[in-house]
Structures are given as structure tokens and as C-alpha cells.
Amino acid sequence: MDKISRRSFFRRTVAAGAAGAVIMAKGAASANGAAGQPMATVIDLTRCDGCANQNTPLCVAACQSKNRSRFPEPVKPIMDYWPRKGFEDWSDKKGLRDRLTPYNWLYVQKVTVDGKTVYAPRRCMHCDEPTCAYLCPFGVIAKNGDGSVVIDPDGCFGGAKCRDVCPWGVPMRQAGVGLYLKLAPKLGGGGVMYKCDMCHDLVKQGKNPACVTACPQGAMTFGDRSAMKQLAEARSKEIGGYVYGASENGGTSTFYVSPVSFAAIDRALKEQKVVDGKPGRSGMPLKVENKVDQLDGWATGVLLAPVAAVFAAGRAAYKSLASEKNAGDDSDKGGES
Amino acid sequence: MEKLLESEGKVLRHDRTVRIIHWLIALSCFVLVFSGFGQMPVYKRYMITDLPGLTWTADYFITLKMHYVAAVILVFASFWHVVYHGIRRDNGLVPRKGDFGESVRIMKAIITGGQEPPSDKYLAEQRLAYVFMAGTIAVLILTGIIKTVKSMGFVLPEGLVFWSTQLHNLGAALIVFGIVAHLGAFIVPANLKLLGSMFHGKVDLEYVKHRHSIWYEKLKRRSR
Numbered sequence: 103m104d105k106i107s108r109r110s111f112f113r114r115t116v117a118a119g120a121a122g123a124v125i126m127a128k129g130a131a132s133a134n135g136a137a138g139q140p141m142a143t144v145i146d147l148t149r150c151d152g153c154a155n156q157n158t159p160l161c162v163a164a165c166q167s168k169n170r171s172r173f174p175e176p177v178k179p180i181m182d183y184w185p186r187k188g189f190e191d192w193s194d195k196k197g198l199r200d201r202l203t204p205y206n207w208l209y210v211q212k213v214t215v216d217g218k219t220v221y222a223p224r225r226c227m228h229c230d231e232p233t234c235a236y237l238c239p240f241g242v243i244a245k246n247g248d249g250s251v252v253i254d255p256d257g258c259f260g261g262a263k264c265r266d267v268c269p270w271g272v273p274m275r276q277a278g279v280g281l282y283l284k285l286a287p288k289l290g291g292g293g294v295m296y297k298c299d300m301c302h303d304l305v306k307q308g309k310n311p312a313c314v315t316a317c318p319q320g321a322m323t324f325g326d327r328s329a330m331k332q333l334a335e336a337r338s339k340e341i342g343g344y345v346y347g348a349s350e351n352g353g354t355s356t357f358y359v360s361p362v363s364f365a366a367i368d369r370a371l372k373e374q375k376v377v378d379g380k381p382g383r384s385g386m387p388l389k390v391e392n393k394v395d396q397l398d399g400w401a402t403g404v405l406l407a408p409v410a411a412v413f414a415a416g417r418a419a420y421k422s423l424a425s426e427k428n429a430g431d432d433s434d435k436g437g438e439s
Numbered sequence: 440m441e442k443l444l445e446s447e448g449k450v451l452r453h454d455r456t457v458r459i460i461h462w463l464i465a466l467s468c469f470v471l472v473f474s475g476f477g478q479m480p481v482y483k484r485y486m487i488t489d490l491p492g493l494t495w496t497a498d499y500f501i502t503l504k505m506h507y508v509a510a511v512i513l514v515f516a517s518f519w520h521v522v523y524h525g526i527r528r529d530n531g532l533v534p535r536k537g538d539f540g541e542s543v544r545i546m547k548a549i550i551t552g553g554q555e556p557p558s559d560k561y562l563a564e565q566r567l568a569y570v571f572m573a574g575t576i577a578v579l580i581l582t583g584i585i586k587t588v589k590s591m592g593f594v595l596p597e598g599l600v601f602w603s604t605q606l607h608n609l610g611a612a613l614i615v616f617g618i619v620a621h622l623g624a625f626i627v628p629a630n631l632k633l634l635g636s637m638f639h640g641k642v643d644l645e646y647v648k649h650r651h652s653i654w655y656e657k658l659k660r661r662s663r
């Protein structure tokens with residue numbers, strides 16, 4: 103806990119400075135999201151009914167229509183991921199609405215817990231310390247001041263490392279698109295990774311994400327991160343419930359509130375095979391540690407190494423010079439190493 | 440400190456401190472290359488993980504930890520090298536005017552079996568290679584530190600993160616090239632004579648007299 107607050111302190115200090123600069127540069131900014139303040143979503147599971155009388159939940163439909171123009175259009179035939187056989191192609195399953203795919207960045211899980219049916223809209227959590235962004239080997243996942251974590255489809259190579267290091271396996275890969283096609287498509291790269299971007303463009307304009315606007319039950323609330331965290335805690339207290347997402351993976355920008363425990367939801371998701379072990383469906387595991395965070399000690403070591411080296415080397419150098427003098431070596435100095 | 444050991448027929452070329460720092464840099468670079476490539480999603484893709492005993496290479500957090508541990512060693516050793524030799528004003532590896540032309544003449548002599556120009560402690564091409572290696576390691580350390588800071592949770596400008604990452608990857612490619620060239624140099628029989636000096640510190644006196652005659656003169660003057 104201590105650690106998280108220290109880290110979020112750094113982040114906020116820097117983010118606040120950046121936000122100030124943005125406001126100065128742009129004059130007046132309307133909402134906080136537009137000013138680059140950290141934002142978040144509360145997803146209230148007591149309110150979501152999975153849009154029971156609709157074919158597709160309205161948030162999912164809204165996400166679809168908002169983002170359709172950005173969905174991948176792969177060039178076929180697609181090559182195997184040499185030396186392996188096969189590739190990840192979702193382009194003939196564009197209609198799937200019951201899992202995350204490159205063509206579906208939000209879906210609603212349905213699960214029964216203690217006789218109660220729970221619906222949980224699932225998408226990227228927009229982590230405070232996004233392991234996906236920290237570890238992208240091409241540096242093309244941005245963590246923005248508004249809290250959104252955004253993959254740049256033009257720089258992504260589709261190695262899927264971000265999915266492997268995401269505790270929820272969120273980013274989904276489509277082969278046959280992106281930068282790798284221009285280099286050595288047979289030998290390296292695998293496509294482009296896709297996921298929710300928190301409607302970063304809308305948020306920049308001071309608007310809510312499309313899914314939040316679309317929900318007829320008001321199950322999602324979007325706003326200032328600290329206010330949303332308070333709201334989630336207050337609501338949870340009110341119903342004697344639970345919050346998910348406030349501390350997982352070091353904290354996220356998505357707070358689920360549920361009347362039943364997330365441990366029970368996670369168990370039920372697995373038992374009822376909502377989580378089928380294949381990409382695009384994940385449970386709600388508790389106690390998700392941030393694995394990059396855990397290496398902070400070594401990272402600090404990297405930053406301290408120069409200081410230690412300067413002192414140690416300075417001492418050693420003067421000692422060696424002194425001992426050469428003592429040895430009566432008063433001709434031309436040390437020369438070379 | 441380097442010196443003539445005439446009774447042994449040897450010259451002490453690298454003292455213990457220099458040898459230790461050299462091996463710390465070499466070893467850490469080797470681990471950094473291996474674990475760095477582990478950070479690229481390549482070991483799983485190219486089935487390295489299927490080789491016996493190498494399944495763990497698929498785990499990014501294991502290879503990242505290795506990368507950090509080796510980075511601590513490389514950063515320490517590199518700063519040590521610069522500060523130590525900077526204070527001592529050791530400048531044997533700093534390139535001089537005319538090093539390009541001279542290294543061409545040396546290469547020619549090696550290939551044609553002709554007479555090499557006399558050398559100081561280091562050959563002209565060693566001085567040039569040093570600049571290449573030191574420059575590449577400097578880029579890797581600088582961009583690596585930026586990446587480290589980013590991964591500690593500081594929000595850095597997107598462009599800075601992007602370009603550091605790209606330069607870090609470029610540096611990694613260059614250092615692999617540098618290491619291959621460095622090892623490749625020992626195919627040349629004349630250079631092979633130097634190999635032992637990185638283990639026990641010494642080279643043959645006859646070799647020094649013959650190939651590094653400028654250095655020999657300096658050593659002689661100094662030991663008088």
C-alpha cells in the first residue's frame with residue numbers, strides 16, 4: 103500500500119505539472135479529462151443487467167459503432183508466424199460479442215453467484231502502472247495524463263508481449279496488418295494489438311466514453327479519478343459490497359462495485375466456463391501484484407550505480423597515483439591504461 | 440600499473456583492476472544481450488523456449504530482473520572506468536589524428552603479410568573500436584536509465600520514451616555487431632598474442648618490442 107502511494111505520488115506530481123502546462127497552452131479547458139487530469143470509471147454491478155432485452159448490450163454496441171473505422175483490415179493471405187504454424191486471425195469472427203477480440207473491445211460477462219446473476223462489462227482497466235506500456239519493446243503504448251492507456255496501431259509490431267504481461271490478457275492480436283508487413287513479414291512481427299483506449303479522443307474533448315454514455319441503467323460513471331474512487335467506496339459501503347480495481351496491478355482507472363465478493367465472482371467465472379482459458383476472456387483474480395513494481399529495488403540500484411562508481415573509482419584512482427609517486431616514478435606520468 | 444618484466448621476458452599490460460573491470464563489462468553485456476532479447480518477444484516465437492532447460496526464457500519478468508541485475512554491474516563498471524582513467528589521465532585508447540589511415544595500413548599489412556607501422560600500447564584500430572564500443576554502451580546506458588525511470592512509475596513525455604526505446608534497440612544491435620567484431624579480431628594470429636593479457640595481464644616482451652615499439656620505448660624510458 104505504502105509503495106503504491108509513493109508511486110502514485112510521483113505520477114500525480116508529474117501529471118499535475120503537465121496538466122497545468124496543457125491548460126496554459128490551450129487557455130480554458132472544459133472538463134478535467136480535457137485538461138489531462140486522471141479520470142476513471144465506476145462500473146456498478148448492482149445496476150448492470152446486461153441489457154437483457156437487447157441482442158447486444160448497448161455499451162458494447164456503442165463501442166462498436168464508435169470504433170468500427172479503426173478495426174483492422176488485414177491483407178490476405180496472412181503468413182504463418184515462422185517458424186511456427188498458424189497466426190491469430192479474428193477477421194472472419196468480427197461478429198463475436200462474448201469475448202474481447204481485435205473487433206470487440208468491450209464485452210459483458212454473465213455469471214451466477216449464490217443464485218444471483220451478475221453482469222460485468224469487461225475491457226482494459228487502464229492501469230495506473232500499466233505493465234503493458236512499461237514493457238512494450240517498441241515504446242508505442244502511451245499512458246496519458248487522463249489515465250488512458252493507448253496503443254499506437256502504426257508503431258505496433260504485434261509481438262503480443264503486452265497481452266502476456268497484462269494480468270487480464272486484454273490486448274488482442276490481429277495478424278496481417280501493421281508495420282511488420284513492410285519489413286520481414288515472414289520472419290518477424292505478428293500484426294497489431296487492439297484494445298479499449300478509454301475513448302481518449304472523446305475524453306480530450308471533455309466528453310464521456312461512448313459506453314458510459316450509452317448505458318441505459320447508468321451503471322457506469324466517468325469522472326475525476328479521486329472522485330470516482332470515493333464514489334466506488336461509498337457505493338460499496340452503502341450496499342455492503344466490494345470494490346475491484348482500486349489496488350489490483352498497483353491500482354487502475356476502473357472500479358467495479360459488486361454486492362457479492364470478487365473472489366466468488368472469479369471462482370464462478372471459472373466454474374461456469376465463462377473464462378474458457380482462451381484469449382479474450384479473463385477472470386477477476388484478486389491480489390494481482392504489479393510485477394514491474396516488484397523490480398523497483400533493482401531499478402533503484404541501476405540509478406544508484408553511477409554514484410557508487412564515482413566514489414569508488416575516485417578513491418582508487420588517487421590511491422594508484424599516490425602509490426606510483428611513492429614508487430619513485432617521477433618521469434612522465436601514468437601514460438595509458 | 441603496466442611495466443616491463445624483463446627478467447621474465449614479459450610486459451605487464453593490464454593490471455588487475457583493469458582486468459576485473461573488463462570482465463565485469465563483458466559479462467554484464469553478455470547477460471544484457473541475452474536478457475534484452477528476452478524482452479523482445481522472440482524466445483517463444485522462435486521456439487528457444489522449447490529447448491531443454493530454457494523454458495524460463497519465456498517469462499518476461501525473469502529476463503527483466505536479469506537485465507536489471509546486469510545493468511547495475513555494467514553501469515557501475517562503466518562509470519568506474521571513465522572516472523578512474525579520467526582522473527589518472529590514461530589516454531591510450533583515445534583516438535588520435537590519422538588513426539583511420541593508420542588502421543588501413545595495418546589491415547593491409549596483415550592481409551599482405553607486409554610490415555606494420557610501429558604502434559603504441561594500442562593499435563590505431565583498437566582506439567577506433569574503443570570509441571565505437573564506448574559510444575554504443577553510453578547510448579545503451581543513457582536510454583536504459585530513461586527506460587528504467589519510466590518503469591519505476593514516472594510519467595515521461597511520450598516522445599522521450601519512444602525515442603529512448605528505439606535508440607536502445609539500435610544500441611543493442613550495434614553492441615552485438617561490436618562484440619562479434621571484437622571476438623573476430625582474434626582470428627588474426629598477431630592479435631591472438633594479446634588474448635592472454637586479459638587473463639593474467641602479461642604479453643611477451645619480444646612481441647611488444649616488435650609490434651608495439653612506440654610503447655616499448657615509453658616503458659623503457661619510464662623504468663629507467
Ligand code: HEM
Pocket residue numbers: 236237238239240404467468469471472474475476478479503506510513514579580581582583584586587590604607608610611612614
Ligand atoms: C549491452 C548492453 C545492453 C543491451 C544489449 C540491451 C538490450 C536490450 C534490449 C534488446 C531490450 C528489449 C527492447 C526494449 O524493451 O526496449 C532491452 C530492454 C531494456 N533495457 Fe537494455 N540493454 C543493454 C543495457 C541496458 C542498461 C545499461 C540498462 C539500464 C541502465 C538497460 C535497461 C533496460 C530496460 C529497463 C529495458 C526494458 C524494460 C523496460 O522498457 O522497462 N539496458 N535492453
Ligand code: SF4
Pocket residue numbers: 161164165166168169207208225297298299300301311312313314
Ligand atoms: S471506453 Fe470507449 S473504447 Fe472503451 S469500451 Fe467503452 S466505448 Fe469501447
Ligand code: SF4
Pocket residue numbers: 226227228229232233234235251267268269270271272273297351
Ligand atoms: S489492463 Fe492490461 S492492457 Fe489495460 S492498461 Fe492494464 S496492463 Fe495494460
